[in-house]
Every structure is written in C-alpha cells, then in structure tokens.
Amino acid sequence: MACTHIPNLTRLQPPRLSQSVHREECTQCFDDQDSPSGIEVCLTCFNGGCLSSDRHHAQTHILKTSHNFTLNVKRTPKPSSKSPSRGDGEEPPAKMTKLAILEEREEDKYDTVTKVKCWSCDSSQGKEIGQDVVDVQPQIKNLVSGVMTSLSSARQSEVKAWEEEITACEHTLCLEQFESAPIAASGLAHCKSCDLKENLWLCLTCGSLGCGRKQYGGVPGGNGHGLQHFEESGHPVYIYCYSCNDAKQDPELKSHLAAFGINVGSLTKTEKSMTELQIEQNLRYDFSLLSEDGKALEPVFGTGLTGLANLGNSCYMASVLQTVFALPSFKKRYFSAYDGSTGSLPHAEACDNPLPADCVECQLVKVADGLLSGRYSHPEDAPARSSEETRLQHESPTPVFQRGVRPMGFKRLVGKGHEEFATMRQQDAEEFLGWFTSVVRREKKRVEGQGVGGVRLEDPTTVFSYSLEQRLQCNECKKVRYRTDEQDVVSVAVPATIKKPVKDTDSMNVDGEKKEDEGEKKTEYEDVQLTGCIDGLLGAEALEYQCPSCAKNVVAIKQTKFASFPEVLVVHAKKFQLVNWVPAKLDIPIILPSNDILEFTSQHLGTGLKDGEESLPDESAGGAGGGGGLPEFDEAALGQLQAMGFPLIRCQKALLATGNNGDAEAAMEWLFGHMEDPDIDDPIVVNKSGGGAEPPTEQVSMLMDMGFTSAQAKKALRETSNDAARAVEWLFSHPDDTGEDAAPASGSTPAALAALLGTKDVPVKYRLKAFISHKGPSVHSGHYVAHIRVNPGEGADDGWVLFNDEKVVKADRESVKDLKKLAYLYVFERV
Numbered sequence: 001m002a003c004t005h006i007p008n009l010t011r012l013q014p015p016r017l018s019q020s021v022h023r024e025e026c027t028q029c030f031d032d033q034d035s036p037s038g039i040e041v042c043l044t045c046f047n048g049g050c051l052s053s054d055r056h057h058a059q060t061h062i063l064k065t066s067h068n069f070t071l072n073v074k075r076t077p078k079p080s081s082k083s084p085s086r087g088d089g090e091e092p093p094a095k096m097t098k099l100a101i102l103e104e105r106e107e108d109k110y111d112t113v114t115k116v117k118c119w120s121c122d123s124s125q126g127k128e129i130g131q132d133v134v135d136v137q138p139q140i141k142n143l144v145s146g147v148m149t150s151l152s153s154a155r156q157s158e159v160k161a162w163e164e165e166i167t168a169c170e171h172t173l174c175l176e177q178f179e180s181a182p183i184a185a186s187g188l189a190h191c192k193s194c195d196l197k198e199n200l201w202l203c204l205t206c207g208s209l210g211c212g213r214k215q216y217g218g219v220p221g222g223n224g225h226g227l228q229h230f231e232e233s234g235h236p237v238y239i240y241c242y243s244c245n246d247a248k249q250d251p252e253l254k255s256h257l258a259a260f261g262i263n264v265g266s267l268t269k270t271e272k273s274m275t276e277l278q279i280e281q282n283l284r285y286d287f288s289l290l291s292e293d294g295k296a297l298e299p300v301f302g303t304g305l306t307g308l309a310n311l312g313n314s315c316y317m318a319s320v321l322q323t324v325f326a327l328p329s330f331k332k333r334y335f336s337a338y339d340g341s342t343g344s345l346p347h348a349e350a351c352d353n354p355l356p357a358d359c360v361e362c363q364l365v366k367v368a369d370g371l372l373s374g375r376y377s378h379p380e381d382a383p384a385r386s387s388e389e390t391r392l393q394h395e396s397p398t399p400v401f402q403r404g405v406r407p408m409g410f411k412r413l414v415g416k417g418h419e420e421f422a423t424m425r426q427q428d429a430e431e432f433l434g435w436f437t438s439v440v441r442r443e444k445k446r447v448e449g450q451g452v453g454g455v456r457l458e459d460p461t462t463v464f465s466y467s468l469e470q471r472l473q474c475n476e477c478k479k480v481r482y483r484t485d486e487q488d489v490v491s492v493a494v495p496a497t498i499k500k501p502v503k504d505t506d507s508m509n510v511d512g513e514k515k516e517d518e519g520e521k522k523t524e525y526e527d528v529q530l531t532g533c534i535d536g537l538l539g540a541e542a543l544e545y546q547c548p549s550c551a552k553n554v555v556a557i558k559q560t561k562f563a564s565f566p567e568v569l570v571v572h573a574k575k576f577q578l579v580n581w582v583p584a585k586l587d588i589p590i591i592l593p594s595n596d597i598l599e600f601t602s603q604h605l606g607t608g609l610k611d612g613e614e615s616l617p618d619e620s621a622g623g624a625g626g627g628g629g630l631p632e633f634d635e636a637a638l639g640q641l642q643a644m645g646f647p648l649i650r651c652q653k654a655l656l657a658t659g660n661n662g663d664a665e666a667a668m669e670w671l672f673g674h675m676e677d678p679d680i681d682d683p684i685v686v687n688k689s690g691g692g693a694e695p696p697t698e699q700v701s702m703l704m705d706m707g708f709t710s711a712q713a714k715k716a717l718r719e720t721s722n723d724a725a726r727a728v729e730w731l732f733s734h735p736d737d738t739g740e741d742a743a744p745a746s747g748s749t750p751a752a753l754a755a756l757l758g759t760k761d762v763p764v765k766y767r768l769k770a771f772i773s774h775k776g777p778s779v780h781s782g783h784y785v786a787h788i789r790v791n792p793g794e795g796a797d798d799g800w801v802l803f804n805d806e807k808v809v810k811a812d813r814e815s816v817k818d819l820k821k822l823a824y825l826y827v828f829e830r831v
Contacts, residue, residue, distance in 0.1 A: 003118045003129050009069050010139040012043050014146025020357065021150045022048030023073050027356040028057040028348060029406040033112075038074030040117070040126070041147055042067045047355055051125075060348055061356075062119050069124060071147055074113040078108075114144060171236045171243050172250040177259050193225040201226035204250065205235035207260045296399045297809035300801060303374035307404035307806035311411060313426040315805055319405070319786040320433050322769045322803040323827055325371045326788045327568060329460035332370035347447065359442040363410040370405040376510045377402055377808070404806025414439050416721060417706050417728070429772050429784050430489065430572045430825055437488055438725035439460040442732045464488040464570055465757035467563035469606030472635075474547045474616065475555045481616040482609055483632070484563045485661060486757060491572040492533035494588050497526040523736045525588040529573070530826070531598070533590070538562075538604060543635045548617050558636060559607035564758035569598065569766045569828040574665065584777055587819035596768035596820075598828055605762050634662030649681055656684070657696040659723040659741070699724050703731070766828030774824045787811055787819065 015021050023041045025032040031050035033039045040058035045068035049058030063070060073193060106112075116134055117126030134140050190197045191211040199222045201210040210226030230236060236243035237250065250256060257263075304326065308318035324330050353359035356366075370376055379400040414436065415421035421435055440461050448457050454758045468487055473480045538560050545556035575586045593599075609615065633655055641651035641664055654667035654674075695717035702724060703713035708731055720726035769789055776782015785804045800811040 002133075003121050003127060005118050006118050006129070006133065006137065006140075008131075009043070009116075009118070009143075010070065010137060012139075012143055014143050015150045016048050017150075019046060019150070020355075021046045021147055022357060023071075023147060024048070025406070025409075026057050027409065028362055028366055029055055030366065030376055031055075033073045033075040033149070034077075035074075038072050038113075040070040040072055043069040043071055043116075043143060043147070045355065046147065047357070057348065057356075059124075062123075063131065064349070065354075068119040070117045070119065071144060072117055072126075073112065073148075074114075074652060075110045075112045077110055112148075114148065116140065116144065142425035168251055169241050169248045170242075171241050172248050172252075175204055175237055175250070175252075175256060177256060179205065191223070193228070194223050196222060202239045202260075203229060203233075203235045203258075204253075204256045206233070206237070208233075251486070297802065297812065297815075299379070299399050299401050300808055300810050301374075301377045301379065301402060303377070305404050305801065305808050306371050306374065306377040307803060307808045308371075309404035309406045310805040311406060311408055312424050314411060314424075315784040316427045316429040316432050317407075317411060318805055319772045319784040319803065320429055321367060322371065322786045322788060324433075324436070324460075324774060325368055326770060326790075327460070327463065327827075327829075329458070329463045329568075330368070331372060333458055333460040334364050335372045357409050358413065359446045360413055360439060363407075363413050364440070364486050367405075367407055367410050370407070374403050387422070399809075400675075401807045409600060411661050417702075419702070426781050429774070430491075433570070433825070434488065435725055437464065438729055442729045445729075446732055461488070462757060463567040466566035466569075467756050467758065469561050469563035469608070471559045471561070471606065472545070472616070473557050474545065474550060474561075475557060477547065477549045479547075479549050479614045479616045480604075480609070484756070488566075489570045490534070490537070491574055491663070492530075492537050494533055494573050494575045494586075494590065495536075496526055496577060496586050496588055497528075499524040499526050521606045523586075525586060527589045527591050527593050527821075529593075530573075531593060533573070534571075534598075541636060543639055545635055556635070562600065562604050563606050563608075564756045564760050565600060565605075565762075565764045565830070566758045566768075567830050569830070571826040571828070573824055573826070575824075576665065585774070587822055590823070592768065592820060592826075597831075598766040599763055600765075601763045605760065631656070631660060633660065637662045637664040639666060640664040641671070644668070646671060649683065653680070653696075656722050657699070659720075659726075661723070695722055703727060765831050767825060767831045768820075769829040770827040771820060771823035772825040772827075773819045773822060778820070784824075787816060787823075 003017045011116045021041065023033065023046075025048060026039060027048050029050055029052065031037075031052055035050065035052075037051035040051060041047070042049070042061060042065070045065070047061055047067075049061045049070075050056075051058055058070065062070070083768070086401050113119070116129040118129055119126045122129035128241070129140075134144065190209075191200055192209050195403060196211040200209055200213055202209050208229050211222035211224070213222055213227055237248070241248040308314075308321060310318070325334075327479060347361050347365060348356070351359055351362060353362070356362040358569060369669065380403050408690045412422075415423075418435060420427055421432060441459060444457055444459050467566060468486055470483050472482075541558045542555055543558055545554055546552070547554045547556065573590055575588045577584055577586055633652060637655060638648075638651055641654065642648060646654075649667050650671060651667070655662075657670050657674075658666040695714050698721060699717055700710060700713045706728070708716070712731060713727070716727035716730045717724070719730050770786060772784055774782055774784050785802060787800050787802055790799045790801050800813075800816045802809050802811040802815075
C-alpha cells in the first residue's frame with residue numbers, strides 16, 4: 001500500500017547553508033552511517049539517530065518531536081578502498097614532500113545507499129518510500145539531494161584539508177638588487193656577524209648573509225642577525241620576506257642568486273627545507289608503541305578500553321576525557337545513571353533541547369557510552385591507517401588498532417564560548433581540565449532545574465574539590481590573617497637543577513644521518529621528589545608586607561596548608577622556564593613515593609584561628625592591595641611579578657585579570673599579551689560603592705558575547721574574583737539576577753566562614769590512578785597521552801593501559817616507570 005503522507009513530505013524544505021546536517025553519526029551515541037542499520041536523518045530538523053535495538057535514538061526523537069519523515073543513510077566501503085599490504089615487487093608509497101593533509105574523495109572509497117521513510121505508516125521501523133516515488137517528486141528529490149550534498153555537521157566542525165601555500169609578494173616580484181661582486185664560496189661559510197654555519201639566510205638585495213631567529217624546539221637556533229640586517233637596512237627579501245613576515249616565493253630566484261655569482265644548477269642541496277623541518281618536527285612528538293625488548297605493545301579491547309580518534313590537535317582533550325571517565329564519579333553520573341540500573345528517567349526523554357547535538361548533558365552521556373560501553377572497542381577490519389610510523393619502527397606485523405570514536409560534536413560544544421578551546425589549536429591539558437569541570441558544573445545545575453526524574457543529580461567534579469588555608473603573620477605585631485581558597489588542582493613548582501649536559505645521539509645531520517661526533521647537547525636535570533614539591537607549596541615563606549596594624553612595611557610569614565583534602569587529588573607539575581620570554585617545558589624527572597602512595601597527616605592540615613591569636617584588621621583602608629578598596633593580593637605572586645621588573649599597577653591588574661588566585665604564571669602570560677594596551681598603566685577603577693575593583697573589560701566583553709548584559713557580567717565577575725569560568729557558572733545558577741544591585745565587597749573569604757569541600761580526616765592516603773604525559777617544548781605544542789591503572793591489585797598485579805588517541809595498548813612496566821617521572825598531571829584516588 002502506497003504511503004498516504006506524501007503531500008506532507010513535499011512541504012518540507014532542504015537544509016539551509018547555516019544548518020547542521022547530522023547524516024554521518026547519531027547525535028546521542030557513536031553509531032554511524034557505517035553501522036549495519038545506518039543513520040536515520042530527520043527530514044524536518046536534520047538530527048541524526050540510530051536504530052540500535054537497545055538505544056533506539058531515532059525512534060525516541062520521532063516520538064518526542066512528531067517529525068515523521070527520515071532519510072536512512074548507509075555507507076559501505078568499496079572493495080578497492082581497502083589497501084592490502086604491499087607486495088615484494090610493488091613500489092613503496094610516495095615520499096611526503098608537502099606540508100599538507102591530502103583530502104580523499106568519499107565517493108571513491110564508499111558506496112552510499114539512501115532510503116526515504118515514513119514513520120506515520122510504520123512507527124516501529126519506518127515504511128520505505130520507493131525510489132520511483134522519489135524520482136517523480138521534485139520536492140522530495142531536492143530534499144534528499146540537499147541532505148546529501150550539504151556540509152555535514154562533522155565537516156562544519158573540522159578544519160578543512162590544508163596546505164601551507166607559499167606565494168610571491170610585491171617585495172619579491174619588484175626586488176631591486178645592488179650591484180655587487182660575486183660572493184666567494186668562503187663568504188657563504190658562516191653568518192656575517194657571528195660564527196653560526198647553520199640556519200643562514202641570504203639577503204637578495206645586497207648579498208648579506210645572516211643567521212635566523214632564535215628558536216626553541218624547532219630548527220637550529222640563530223642569533224637573529226638576518227632580522228637585524230633587515231631592521232637596519234630595510235632590505236626585506238631572504239626568500240622569507242621580513243616585510244610580510246612570512247615565507248614567500250621568488251619566481252626569479254635563479255637570476256637573483258646569479259647576481260651574486262651563485263649558480264643554482266651546479267649546487268647540491270644540503271639543508272632541509274622549511275617544509276621538511278616542520279614535518280619532521282611534527283612527527284617527532286610521538287610516544288613509542290614498543291616495549292623494552294622492541295616488540296609492539298599489545299592492543300587491548302573491551303569495556304572502558306575505547307580510544308578517541310585525533311580530530312586535529314585534540315590529544316589534550318582525549319587524555320583528559322580518558323582520565324576523568326575512568327573515575328567512579330563520572331562513570332556513575334553519565335554511564336550507570338542512564339543504563340537503566342538506577343530506574344531514573346533517561347535524560348534523552350526529558351531533554352528540552354530541540355537538538356541533542358546542542359545539549360552538553362546529551363553529549364557527556366554520549367562520550368561516556370562511547371568510552372565505557374565497549375561497543376566501539378574492537379579491531380579495525382584493516383590495519384590502522386594511522387600506524388605507518390609504527391610499521392617503520394619494527395619488523396613484526398603491524399598491530400591492528402581500533403578506529404576509536406570521534407567526539408567532534410562534544411569538542412565543538414564544550415569549547416563554545418572559549419577563545420582557545422573553540423579553535424583547533426593545541427592546548428594545555430591542565431587548563432582544559434579546569435574549563436571542562438566548570439562546564440560540567442554549569443550543565444549539572446541547568447539539567448537539575450529541569451527536574452529530570454525528580455532526582456537530585458550528583459556533581460561528579462566535587463571529587464576534585466578541596467580548600468587551601470593561607471596564614472599570614474606580621475613578624476612585629478604577631479597578628480594573623482587566615483583565608484581559604486577552593487581549588488580543584490594542586491599546582492606545584494618543580495625546581496630545575498641541571499645535572500650535566502650529554503650528547504643527543506639521535507641528532508641528525510643535514511643528510512639525515514646520525515651525528516656521531518657533533519651531537520646536540522641535551523640538558524639533563526636532577527631528580528625531584530614529588531613529596532618535596534608538595535612540601536614546597538606548603539612551606540613557610542617570608543615576604544615584605546604593608547601591615548595594616550603596624551601601618552608600615554614589615555616582614556611577614558606566609559604559610560599554606562590544606563584546609564581539606566579531596567577524594568581525587570590532581571597534581572599539576574609546573575616544569576617551566578622562561579626561554580626568550582616564552583615559557584618552555586623542562587623534562588625534569590619526578591620521583592613518586594613507594595608504591596605510588598601519597599600520605600598526608602595532621603602536619604599538612606590547617607587549623608584556622610587558634611586560641612590566643614589576634615586577627616589583623618581589615619585592609620580596606622590600605623594594605624597589600626596598594627590602595628583603598630582594592631582586594632587583597634597574593635603577596636608571593638605580586639612580589640614574583642615585580643621582581644621581573646613589572647610596575648606594581650601592571651602586576652595588580654594582571655592578578656585581577658587572571659582570577660586573583662595567586663597564579664603568577666598565568667598573570668605573567670596575561671602581562672605579555674597586554675603590554676601594548678593603552679590603559680595598562682591607568683589606575684585601577686574602584687567601584688563607588690566600595691565593592692572592589694572594576695572587572696577586566698575583556699572578560700566583561702566575553703560574557704556579553706554569550707548573551708549576558710554588562711551589569712550581569714560585571715556582577716558575576718565580582719562574585720567570582722574575576723574568574724571567567726566560575727562567572728559563567730554563577731550566571732547560569734542565578735538566571736533571575738539582573739546585576740543592577742551594588743557590587744559585593746571583593747576580597748578573600750574568612751577561613752571561619754568558608755564552606756569547606758572535601759574531608760578534614762587525617763591521615764589520608766592517595767594511590768596513583770592515572771597520569772597524563774606530554775612530549776614537546778611547550779604545553780601548547782607536542783603530544784599528550786594518558787596512562788590509566790586498570791584492575792588495581794597489589795604491586796606486580798597492577799595493569800596499566802596507554803591511551804594514545806585511538807591507539808589503546810597494554811603498557812609495559814618499564815615504559816610506565818620512565819614516563820611516570822616525566823608526567824605533567826598526576827591523578828591520585830583516596831584509599
């Protein structure tokens with residue numbers, strides 16, 4: 001019987017250019033168009049749903065919305081798309097010579113079948129509308145074509161395939177050269193101004209030879225004499241055009257070099273091109289998938305062992321997600337709570353968001369299902385396409401990894417509103433963890449307001465929360481001040497003590513061969529005990545202080561202790577050093593205690609105001625803040641910034657702009673980014689009501705861009721000490737607050753009034769659950785991976801799994817031992 005609802009179908013419109021079409025993957029799980037049943041694309045709102053028998057997300061969407069027409073999209077690989085292993089007589093693959101990501105045409109690799117369905121005719125599986133009907137209905141045919149030809153939601157979120165295109169510019173096209181005698185061969189031996197023989201740049205105007213800019217972790221360094229010559233002479237072109245500040249092409253390079261007696265045709269290439277150097281640098285940041293004896297590490301599959309495919313500089317996110325979803329609180333909140341075991345109403349049925357792709361809660365549940373269910377943890381049909389480097393490293397057969405799930409929708413949604421996490425650039429894993437926890441807390445309050453199943457939802461991030469107590473005592477009047485600060489991460493400074501320089505035997509010469517005699521010197525550092533780093537955080541510190549009681553500059557003692565301990569202790573190892581005013585990461589080995597157990601006792605726990613102690617008076621009339629009405633600043637952070645030569649007013653502004661939580665490093669980065677601000681030296685504006693300093697303009701603007709008024713943004717920032725992430729959370733938890741009332745007083749929270757999170761019970765022990773490692777010169781480049789302890793037992797029975805994007809392998813004991821020392825984040829569980 002023919003479908004009687006065709007007239008309703010013909011009234012539907014194709015997707016607009018701005019609409020996301022979810023034809024590749026279900027928006028509530030990772031079933032995709034390659035699944036046996038394909039994906040049902042709603043022809044009304046273009047949501048994608050699966051036909052899984054136990055999840056039935058397509059049917060749920062149809063019942064909720066009464067959108068009764070879908071397009072089933074099913075994709076199957078063509079036989080020729082699977083590349084078998086190369087035979088003995090076949091040519092090797094072409095060598096990579098372009099800094100590019102080659103885009104493959106989908107139609108060359110897959111066959112795609114589409115079927116239009118009416119769910120009014122069949123509410124269980126949908127009734128297929130024959131292709132003969134579709135072909136004679138132009139409206140339906142255009143609708144199907146619009147769905148299939150539009151840019152998919154995944155593509156809209158990804159960076160397009162790119163190639164670094166080097167073109168000519170006006171300076172190379174119109175280059176004027178001075179008459180000059182031919183340059184002798186010896187003249188090309190080293191920089192004109194120093195003795196460097198590598199990374200040299202020839203001025204095509206006058207023939208001056210200068211060395212390159214100072215670099216870290218990339219091409220061989222220079223002293224910047226090429227740039228200096230341009231600044232002094234104005235000669236712009238060295239192939240790299242200093243006027244354009246970019247690499248440029250010179251179409252007449254042969255003749256321009258000939259003017260200096262250089263015959264290109266008779267020369268041999270000895271230096272790597274910039275493209276080759278960049279490709280080599282990108283490939284260098286990888287973690288070995290070989291065991292100590294040279295064998296490939298064993299891929300593992302099953303529940304909780306699903307990889308996350310790299311979406312392009314997304315390893316920082318993947319390592320954090322793997323780590324947090326290995327914790328019981330996240331498993332219970334986003335996996336167990338929706339698998340029917342709790343009896344609560346599934347969020348999918350109660351969600352009031354028109355599209356699950358735009359609901360953070362839906363996407364968190366989707367990620368949990370993808371990582372923990374084991375449904376997607378199985379070997380690929382063919383050897384992993386991303387394992388070419390592994391194949392070249394050893395002679396054993398290439399291990400077959402899993403494809404991994406692709407949380408592109410989650411990445412887009414969780415990064416929304418953040419100037420860095422919304423991009424495809426590499427980010428700091430610790431910074432992402434902080435942003436992620438704020439997003440989870442904000443979403444928990446929003447969903448709880450919907451009254452899902454009448455059940456109060458647990459916040460899985462409270463396991464990270466604890467408080468630090470800071471005690472400040474004037475050495476003259478002996479009066480004290482206590483303050484408590486809520487924290488989620490213990491950030492510890494790691495002292496750098498150079499051990500000895502050694503030769504890097506892996507250094508390569510310009511011909512790609514090992515340097516046996518001229519290896520680059522690699523700095524090694526003395527081992528540092530993790531307990532020593534924590535003791536350094538909690539140690540007493542003398543500092544200069546404007547005592548409000550003595551009314552003069554004095555020496556005060558600052559002491560930090562734990563006011564409470566978290567359930568999950570995250571330790572952030574800060575291994576940085578300023579290199580050319582850029583924070584560089586140092587490979588300082590950190591030694592963990594025996595059996596990876598951390599223990600804290602009463603000596604680590606603060607007590608608050610003791611009997612017989614007298615509190616310092618309020619500093620609102622003047623004090624460490626440097627002026628009436630200003631909040632209290634962390635004296636250690638303020639002193640550290642001033643010691644670097646920054647004026648007091650700039651230091652105070654930097655601390656305020658970064659949350660005034662004592663993070664000198666974040667404040668320093670803010671200063672470097674705002675040195676040219678026209679108002680950088682203007683006095684800090686104090687609110688007339690005496691409620692504290694005016695919030696930073698850029699943070700107010702960011703919140704206003706999210707739809708809040710200026711008054712709401714300013715009040716939220718005042719309430720959260722100018723912490724933008726917490727301000728967003730505050731705004732969502734106070735939707736009826738217009739922000740028009742007087743600003744609240746700013747400053748620290750008295751220890752006695754603080755609502756402490758965590759536990760004060762001591763002694764308390766923690767055992768290492770996971771650690772996130774990083775390779776590369778900076779936390780904003782390189783590569784992150786996570787090691788997670790599974791099935792923890794006693795000693796030798798412990799199992800560690802390495803999560804390296806989509807590659808999930810059983811980690812060998814020696815690699816864990818070595819990488820544990822160089823970890824960036826440590827995650828301990830209370831035992």
